[in-house]
Amino acid sequence: MPETASPFSTPPHAGVAPDEPRSGYGLRRHVLGPWETLAQSVSAIAPTATPAMTIPLVFALAGNGTWLVYIFATLAVTLVGLVIGCFGRRSASPGSLFMYTTQSLPGWAASIAGWALILAYVATAGSVAAGFFNYANVLLHATLGWNASPSLLIAIAVILAGAMAYRDIKLSAEMMLWMEAASVACIVIILSLILWRHGWHPDTDQLRLKGSSGTGIRLGLVLALFSFVGFESATALGDEAREPLKTIPRAVLQCALGCGAFFVISAYAEVLGFRGAGERLDQATAPLHTLASQASTGYLGTFLGTVVDVGAMMSMFACVLACITAASRVLMLMSHRGLAHRRLSRTHSRNETPHWAVMVTAVATLIPAVVLALRGVSAMDIYGWLGSLATYGFITVYALVCIALPLHLRGEQRRGADHLSAGVLLLSIAGTAAMLLALAGTLYPVPPAPYSWLPYFYLAYIVLGLGWYAVRPRAVSS
Numbered sequence: 001m002p003e004t005a006s007p008f009s010t011p012p013h014a015g016v017a018p019d020e021p022r023s024g025y026g027l028r029r030h031v032l033g034p035w036e037t038l039a040q041s042v043s044a045i046a047p048t049a050t051p052a053m054t055i056p057l058v059f060a061l062a063g064n065g066t067w068l069v070y071i072f073a074t075l076a077v078t079l080v081g082l083v084i085g086c087f088g089r090r091s092a093s094p095g096s097l098f099m100y101t102t103q104s105l106p107g108w109a110a111s112i113a114g115w116a117l118i119l120a121y122v123a124t125a126g127s128v129a130a131g132f133f134n135y136a137n138v139l140l141h142a143t144l145g146w147n148a149s150p151s152l153l154i155a156i157a158v159i160l161a162g163a164m165a166y167r168d169i170k171l172s173a174e175m176m177l178w179m180e181a182a183s184v185a186c187i188v189i190i191l192s193l194i195l196w197r198h199g200w201h202p203d204t205d206q207l208r209l210k211g212s213s214g215t216g217i218r219l220g221l222v223l224a225l226f227s228f229v230g231f232e233s234a235t236a237l238g239d240e241a242r243e244p245l246k247t248i249p250r251a252v253l254q255c256a257l258g259c260g261a262f263f264v265i266s267a268y269a270e271v272l273g274f275r276g277a278g279e280r281l282d283q284a285t286a287p288l289h290t291l292a293s294q295a296s297t298g299y300l301g302t303f304l305g306t307v308v309d310v311g312a313m314m315s316m317f318a319c320v321l322a323c324i325t326a327a328s329r330v331l332m333l334m335s336h337r338g339l340a341h342r343r344l345s346r347t348h349s350r351n352e353t354p355h356w357a358v359m360v361t362a363v364a365t366l367i368p369a370v371v372l373a374l375r376g377v378s379a380m381d382i383y384g385w386l387g388s389l390a391t392y393g394f395i396t397v398y399a400l401v402c403i404a405l406p407l408h409l410r411g412e413q414r415r416g417a418d419h420l421s422a423g424v425l426l427l428s429i430a431g432t433a434a435m436l437l438a439l440a441g442t443l444y445p446v447p448p449a450p451y452s453w454l455p456y457f458y459l460a461y462i463v464l465g466l467g468w469y470a471v472r473p474r475a476v477s478s
Contacts, residue, residue: 029240031240031242032237032240032241032242033242033247034242034247034250034251035177036177036241037234037237037241037242037244037247037248037251038177038234038247038251038254038255039177039180039322040233040234040236040237040251040322040325040326041230041231041232041233041234041251041252041255041322042177042180042255042258042259043177043179043180043315043318043319043321043322044121044124044229044230044231044233044319044322044323044326045227045228045229045230045231045255045259045319046128046131046180046230046315046316046318046319046322047180047183047184047259047262047263047315048180048183048184048187048311048312048314048315048316049128049131049227049312049315049316049319050227050259050262050263050266051187051191051263051266051267051270051287051288052131052135052286052287052288052312052315053131053134053380053383054223054224054226054227054387055227055263055266055267055270055281055287056270056281056282056283056284056287057223057282057380057384058070058220058223058224058267059220059267059270059271059281059282060282061216061217061219061220061223062212062216062217062219062220063209063210063211063212063216064205064206064208064209064210064211064212064271065206065209065212065216065217065220066206066220066267066268066270066271067206067264067267067268067271068209068217069217069220069221069224069267070224070227070260070263070264070267071260071264072217072221072224073221073224073225073227073228073260073263074228074256074257074260074261074263074264075434076221076225076434076435076438077225077228077231077256077260078253078256078257078260079402079427079430079431079434080232080256080398080401080402080431080434080435081231081232081252081253081255081256081257082253082427082431083401083402083405083427083428083431084097084100084232084235084249084252084401085249085252085253086405086409086424086427087100087401087404087405087408088235088244088245088248088249088252089245089246089249090245091103091238091245096235096236096238096248097113097117097232097235097236097330097397097401098110098113098114098117098330098333098334098397099238099333100401100404100405100408101113101114101397101400101401101404102337103404103408104404104405104407104408104411105400105403105404105407107469108466108469108470109400110337111339111465111466111468111469112396112400112462112465112466113396113397113400113401114330114333114334114337114339114465115334115339115461115462115465116392116393116394116396116397116400116462116465117327117330117393117394117397118327118330118331118334118361118393119389119390119392119393119458119461120229120230120390120391120392120393120394120397121230121233121323121324121326121327121330121361121390121393122323122327122361122364122365122390123368123386123387123389123390123393124229124230124319124323124386124387124390125158125161125319125320125323125324125327125361125365126365126366126368126369126382126386127369127382127383127384127385127386127387127390128316128319128320128323128383129154129157129158129316129320129365129366129369130150130154130369130372130373130379130380130382130383130386131312131316131379131383132153132154132157132313132316132317132320133148133150133153133154133157133373133379134285134286134379134380134383135286135309135310135312135313135316136148136153136313137150137153138285138286138289138309139306139309139310139313142306142309150373150379151370151373151374154366154369154370154373155366155370157316157317157320158320158324158362158365158366158369159362159366160317161317161320161321161324161362162324162358162359162361162362162365164321165321165324165325165328165353165358165362166348166351166353166355166358166359167351167353179314179315179317179318180315180318182311182314183308183310183311183312183314183315184262184311184315185311186304186307186308186311187266187288187308187311189304190288190291190292190295190304190308191265191266191269191270191273191291193295193304194269194270194272194273194291194294194295195269195272197294197295198272198273203268203271203272206268206271206272215445218441219441219445219447221438221441222388222391222438222441222442223388224263225391225394225395225438226387226388226390226391227259227263228256228259228260229390229391229394230319230322230323230326230394231252231255231256231259232252232398233322233323233325233326234247234248234251234252234255235248235252236325236326236329236330237329269291270287270291273290273291273294273295274287274290274291274294276294277290277291277294286305286309286312288305288308288309288312289305289306289308289309290305292304292305292307292308293305320365323365324358324361324362324365325358327357327361328353328354328357328358328360328361329354329357331344331354331357331360331361332344332345332347332354332357335357338472339468339469339472343356344356344357344360368386369382369386372385372386384451385450385451385454388442388451388454389454389457389458391438391442392439392442392454392455392458393458395435395438395439395442396439396462398431398435399431399432399435399436399439402428402429402431402432402435403428403432405424405427405428406420406424406425406428409424442455443455
């Protein structure tokens with residue numbers, strides 16, 4: 001299997017156009033346009049997964065305040081997106097969030113950021129793989145009357161996504177773009193029909209937050225943040241995007257604001273639609289299918305329900321693909337920095353992908369999801385458990401990036417470059433505070449098991465990462 005052995009040289013490569021040379025990391029440069037770069041972040045969020053699986057979980061806590069929870073989550077993520085944009089306009093490389101922290105923070109802090117980001121992407125991929133098997137079985141039961149093995153369906157999703165990430169980044173990005181566009185379009189049609197059937201007048205119960213509590217809204221905010229995790233994953237394409245200093249910051253902010261608006265409208269419409277559905281939103285196996293039946297009766301309702309279930313399944317798969325793509329590039333960059341085995345820094349000379357890192361992240365995604373499925377854990381529980389674990393990783397990285405920004409600009413200011421303004425400093429403080437508040441919401445009040453175990457598992461994982469850093473200090477600092 002051909003590989004590039006040198007991490008920092010630019011080897012010759014047959015078939016690469018002069019304007020698309022291989023980068024020092026062995027990846028093809030400037031192959032992804034603005035829409036394909038945006039598709040990476042959108043797919044990592046998996047916008048269809050939120051109305052399909054996350055909004056019902058948030059509703060169980062926040063009730064009629066679900067729409068407000070998503071407004072707060074959008075504001076918090078936008079703050080982080082602005083911070084990432086400040087970095088993104090200055091530098092671009094694979095695994096950029098990890099690289100942002102290495103530019104300004106001590107080596108041990110950068111190590112935490114790297115390992116937290118890997119866990120976050122892998123756990124997110126595992127959680128949505130469970131969503132994939134849930135919707136695949138919904139479709140199989142509706143069409144054939146039988147259910148497939150959950151572990152088999154998870155394996156199919158992860159192995160196929162890993163193969164695509166191994167093969168071609170451009171093909172992967174294009175597939176993610178079309179999958180997400182199709183699934184979101186289906187949901188928009190259904191939500192529009194729901195709003196039209198109920199009339200274009202405000203739902204006073206939701207606007208007055210009837211039955212909602214401050215504690216429920218705060219706890220719901222933590223789950224709502226999981227809807228956005230991965231919105232920054234376009235930064236992992238720093239070498240492969242065209243005009244990365246423009247397209248990547250733009251993609252990150254567009255993803256935060258666009259998906260945030262979609263989530264707020266989805267939350268409002270879903271709560272409204274389930275009011276006369278005969279079952280609670282948080283108890284529905286396929287809430288979008290139920291909403292399709294509410295939106296239209298007869299053949300059209302059945303057709304819309306089936307189409308949106310297919311769209312949800314496709315979106316889950318696209319998210320698995322996006323997370324493996326992003327995680328592999330972060331792992332590759334960490335290998336270059338001495339934080340992972342040096343073999344993971346190699347790239348395939350023909351496919352120009354970090355194939356070893358792709359395989360490792362795919363296996364890491366597959367094992368926990370399949371083990372949980374074999375133990376009979378439901379799709380919703382796998383989604384919630386692994387998703388909550390992923391949230392710890394993302395909150396950690398987002399907070400560290402917010403802390404790193406003023407330190408980075410202060411260093412540039414000393415060299416006579418950029419100026420650390422009061423506005424940027426306030427932005428950094430606000431972003432850090434938002435992430436710390438979100439972290440506090442995951443810890444208190446203490447959630448029931450197994451959610452109460454997750455902070456200890458995450459802490460043990462981070463300690464292991466720091467231990468690896470401690471035994472390889474020279475490689476990391478080189």
